Amino acid sequence: MVKNLTKVGLGIVTSVGGFLEVGSIGTGLQAGATYRFSLLWAIVVGTICVAFLTEMTGRLAAVSKHTVVDAVRGRFGFPFHAWPFGAQVIVDLFVLASELGGAALAWQLATGISIRVWILPITFGIWLLLWYGTFDSIEQSVALLGLVTLSFAVAAWRLHPDWSDVARGLLPQRPQTDPTQHAYLAVAILGASISPSLVTFYSSGAVEEKWTPKDLLPNRIVAWIGMGFGSTVAMAVVIVAALVLAPRGIHADSYQQAAALLSVPLGRWGFTLFCASLFIGCVGAALELALDLSYIVAQTFGWDWGENKRPIEEARFALTYTIALALVMVPSLLGIDPLKLTMFSMAITVLALPLVVGPLMVVMNDKQYLKAHTNGFVTNAAVIAIVVVAFVLAMLALPLQWLGA
Amino acid sequence: MVAFVLVASACGRDPKVTYARLLERAASWSASVQFTAEMARARYVPRAFVHDVLSTSVNALATIRRQIQDDRDVDARSRTQTADLCWRLAALVEEADRARALPDDRALRDIEIRLRAAAQAARGLVPLETPW
Numbered sequence: 001m002v003k004n005l006t007k008v009g010l011g012i013v014t015s016v017g018g019f020l021e022v023g024s025i026g027t028g029l030q031a032g033a034t035y036r037f038s039l040l041w042a043i044v045v046g047t048i049c050v051a052f053l054t055e056m057t058g059r060l061a062a063v064s065k066h067t068v069v070d071a072v073r074g075r076f077g078f079p080f081h082a083w084p085f086g087a088q089v090i091v092d093l094f095v096l097a098s099e100l101g102g103a104a105l106a107w108q109l110a111t112g113i114s115i116r117v118w119i120l121p122i123t124f125g126i127w128l129l130l131w132y133g134t135f136d137s138i139e140q141s142v143a144l145l146g147l148v149t150l151s152f153a154v155a156a157w158r159l160h161p162d163w164s165d166v167a168r169g170l171l172p173q174r175p176q177t178d179p180t181q182h183a184y185l186a187v188a189i190l191g192a193s194i195s196p197s198l199v200t201f202y203s204s205g206a207v208e209e210k211w212t213p214k215d216l217l218p219n220r221i222v223a224w225i226g227m228g229f230g231s232t233v234a235m236a237v238v239i240v241a242a243l244v245l246a247p248r249g250i251h252a253d254s255y256q257q258a259a260a261l262l263s264v265p266l267g268r269w270g271f272t273l274f275c276a277s278l279f280i281g282c283v284g285a286a287l288e289l290a291l292d293l294s295y296i297v298a299q300t301f302g303w304d305w306g307e308n309k310r311p312i313e314e315a316r317f318a319l320t321y322t323i324a325l326a327l328v329m330v331p332s333l334l335g336i337d338p339l340k341l342t343m344f345s346m347a348i349t350v351l352a353l354p355l356v357v358g359p360l361m362v363v364m365n366d367k368q369y370l371k372a373h374t375n376g377f378v379t380n381a382a383v384i385a386i387v388v389v390a391f392v393l394a395m396l397a398l399p400l401q402w403l404g405a
Numbered sequence: 406m407v408a409f410v411l412v413a414s415a416c417g418r419d420p421k422v423t424y425a426r427l428l429e430r431a432a433s434w435s436a437s438v439q440f441t442a443e444m445a446r447a448r449y450v451p452r453a454f455v456h457d458v459l460s461t462s463v464n465a466l467a468t469i470r471r472q473i474q475d476d477r478d479v480d481a482r483s484r485t486q487t488a489d490l491c492w493r494l495a496a497l498v499e500e501a502d503r504a505r506a507l508p509d510d511r512a513l514r515d516i517e518i519r520l521r522a523a524a525q526a527a528r529g530l531v532p533l534e535t536p537w
Contacts, residue, residue, distance in 0.1 A: 110454070113453075178422065253434075259458075
């Protein structure tokens with residue numbers, strides 16, 4: 001009982017501390033600054049979907065001892081699996097590049113020294129953590145540090161928003177201007193919330209931690225309560241941006257425009273807390289993404305894998321995150337704006353969702369893998385509906401935003 | 406799929422909205438510089454950050470100005486006038502950055518108001534009454 005409670009508590013802390021990263025900060029700032037509370041619904045929808053997905057993948061690992069990648073490859077064969085695998089590698093690389101850019105930008109904001117200077121030591125630091133750390137130590141330490149992101153929730157509370165206005169934002173509404181940009185931001189928020197990497201990372205972690213069917217209840221509680229609390233932090237970003245940036249007419253096209261926003265409710269500490277939140281959130285997500293890339297590549301090709309093993313025991317696993325980290329430094333070294341890269345990465349994430357979630361849904365309804373624990377109707381209907389709506393919205397909004405208006 | 410994307414983008418493209426967005430982005434940079442100056446006066450943000458915001462805004466405004474000048478869907482007079490506002494805004498910010506000082510809020514606010522009025526006119530929300 002005590003062990004289970006500790007597990008649930010740690011899981012919730014991990015979900016809250018790890019929820020905010022470059023995608024949720026970037027999209028939340030833009031959404032709040034431009035459309036005030038009217039895109040909060042996208043965070044709610046994204047959170048519902050991601051809670052279902054994490055619960056599902058945890059259940060898959062606990063019951064079948066398979067990761068998502070293992071199960072999809074086994075169920076459909078390698079030629080089919082190559083498609084979701086390819087899509088996820090591309091998305092992970094883009095998002096990892098965004099996270100590294102965000103972490104380096106936090107230092108640029110604090111010191112005025114260019115991200116081109118910071119990107120190398122930060123990437124090296126992340127690589128060292130991966131090389132010497134274990135799964136638990138990385139997950140828990142970064143998540144505990146990630147609790148600094150709660151400063152957004154404190155800031156939102158101190159700004160005394162009109163809660164009825166905030167509540168109205170929980171329902172989708174037609175914007176007064178620029179519906180294309182509104183839809184584009186909704187897609188980006190959904191992409192930031194429903195990350196395919198979370199699906200594969202969570203199941204790999206569960207297999208590494210040797211979950212059993214006894215873990216199903218803690219898994220369910222962590223997925224729903226943890227993600228629920230985590231999403232309130234993401235909503236707080238939108239609320240603070242809506243109350244500080246929107247009235248001043250600041251659109252948050254770059255992090256520089258938004259970095260001082262916590263100073264209004266939190267005074268002298270606000271700027272430091274913003275930089276710390278951005279840095280820790282991005283480093284935490286970068287660690288997860290680099291590991292996720294190694295997990296999916298190793299599991300796809302049948303290599304030894306596991307962050308709890310020493311690099312010498314699974315050299316190709318360690319080599320994968322080493323190569324990935326070296327590759328994703330390039331956009332920051334070329335001077336590509338981290339916020340633009342983030343918005344692009346979040347948008348393509350939504351386009352890749354059906355490829356990753358579709359096969360997973362088939363596996364989750366297969367009694368050979370899940371026995372008596374296959375998905376129920378509500379889970380199937382909710383996840384499929386959200387992914388289809390997000391994909392259709394992306395297909396309509398992205399071309400308009402990128403090529404047209 | 407490609408055809409759908411091209412048709413969708415062609416139908417969705419509204420030159421006035423594109424132009425208005427450019428002007429709003431320029432106005433947003435003006436507001437950001439004023440906000441940063443306000444926070445710097447209260448000693449809530451470090452000097453390095455102020456310099457970062459000022460230099461980033463100068464670069465962003467130069468890009469916006471080029472985009473306005475290249476926008477052939479807008480009449481030449483409007484383009485010249487709004488591009489000039491962007492240039493004046495960037496010059497004010499650059500001068501302050503070079504002097505390691507904070508820019509003149511009133512001048513920034515004045516240009517911001519003109520840019521926002523031009524953006525609203527471009528969107529057809531209010532008649533343009535020569536805001537410059």
